Amino acid sequence: MRQEKFDDLVGRLDAAAARSPFLFRVRTALWLLVGYFGIALAFIIVLSCAAGMFLAAVLGQEQGVIFIWLGLAVLVFGLWMIGRVTWSISIPPKEVQVTAGQVPQLFAVLRELAAKASAPMFHCVHVSEEMNASVFEMPRFGLPFWRRRHLVIGLPLMSALTEDEFRAVLAHEFGHLSPQHRRFSGMIYRLRRSWERIFEKMEEMTAGFFLGFLRHFVRWFWPRFNAHAFVLSRTCEYEADAAAARHVGPAAMSQALTRFRAVSRTLDESFWAPLWREASTLGAPPAAALQGMMQILERNLDSPPALQAFEESKRVHTTNADTHPCLRDRLTRLGTWNTFEKLDRPLPLPQASDSAASRLLGPALPELWNAVGSQWAECVKSHWEKRHARARLLRPFAEAGPSPRREEEWQRVSAVCELQGDEAAEPLLTDLLLKHADHGAARLVLGRLLLRRNDSAGLDHLKRAVKADRSLYQTASDIVHDYYWRLGDAQETRKVLLALDQQDHSGASGGTSSILPHSLGQDDLVVLLDRLRGEGGIAAAHLGMVPAADGHSLPMLYLCLSPRRPWWRFWISSDEESQIRRLSMQVNLPGRTLVFAPAGRHRKTAREMMLVPGTRLDL
Structure with missing residues (x-):
């Protein structure tokens, strides 16, 4: 679903929720049931196919053993494929877990705020390298039962805030678990995160034989359920802000919010971007890379990107790209917008000894920075190595x-x-x-x-x-x-x-019914063939064209690339999809060019083009 359509849908649902909150909650609950029905139906399909095989084994005496093995294969493989998706939301987070024995001050604050909010305590607390804090519940099989509550805290966030500001952030997170958070809205807020992870997992896993139905269903269901949950989730954010203001004070919550955007932008521009560029020269991510993060942040908080981000934070409006409202709306609800609007630069960082990280993590802070750095290096190692290998290939072109x-x-x-x-x-x-x-x-x-x-x-x-x-x-x-x-x-x-x-x-020909063999010049064709042969992993390529409607502009070129894959795999892997996306940016021919695989939304175009004589390229 395109962003414009999603925005329109959220706007209509916002109006519906305002007219009748009760009916809107009923409607959202029905959509949630539709989602679980889709997953249940996928299991039923697998079980039905397996049962049919077993029944055939009983009725067919001679071929009974074959049908039994087929039934077992369908059952095991089908449940495994579906389980890969549903279990993806029950995988524990990879962040470093901390305990009350390591950081007693932090857990004392957590217990104090949990009591104030009348909210349950977290089962697990983790620290990460992100400039963020989040709470989520991990349900088994995506169902709203047997939940474990997790809190993930970013060390950069703790280092950039005072203790009072960080307590406000924690109070906000507890607000999402509080009984004052309307029970249904809070449940939908948390289950939206679970369905979001299912959708992301489905996009990573290119659909196979058994997974095709479930993937199409999730792609249809997620944006529609997300739009309903979006309306309720945004309300949850305002309620959590109000809870933080009650328990810690509106000033502390407001100051934490105002720091966030400038600090995040500064880290992105001055720390993360240069660090990832080092992948072109270093073969592995440095485990100690995060050690100098706060020093770099302090030096660059008055840099043009940080000042630009600060000014932008005053102008931005709430959009449907995120459930969090914009800073203006949140501070207006807290009654502190007029004070913030008068500021002309970001708030300075607290002294290292006064930061929430120093006060609440104490002597464990250096050890946690090392652990988080090592965990980050381990998590990104594969991606880093791919970038390094790609940099070695690109360096001759750049030079x-x-x-x-x-x-x-x-x-x-x-x-x-x-x-x-x-x-x-x-x-x-x-x-x-x-x-x-x-x-x-x-x-x-x-x-x-x-x-x-x-x-x-x-x-x-x-x-x-x-x-x-x-x-x-x-x-x-x-x-x-x-x-x-x-x-x-x-x-x-x-x-x-x-x-x-x-x-x-403009210039579209009105469809793909008039695909013709390409008329590419010999020089351009040689360059293209050399590029595809040097890439590796491409089993076949077809190149066709659709003449422009005006008869004068350059034609639209279609380049279909079929990845080389094992005989037993009927789907395109995520790595192969990434390869085709990368080639679509690197392959440039005279005129407009669309590069795609013979699957997904372009499969009809691919099938039609493959039937046109003269479109197959000799690799």
């Missing part, structure tokens, strides 16, 4: 000189973007677009870079990018959403998205 060939020049520019960042590649992007003005991917990257600086000239680049390559529409629309959200101008978002949508359809 190559200018090339007159469009494809080779884009490889050079995209390699610099990936290894050094968009800013380092800006002169190369500008030069490339002077030579090839219709290069969609280059337009997209330059537009994204300019909008990140709040330069509206980037919008024109996005429109021209989508006009040159309509497969870039979704990425461009996400960039537009983020830009206008930071400016606090929701109305202008719809206007620009409408213009992008018109560019998306």
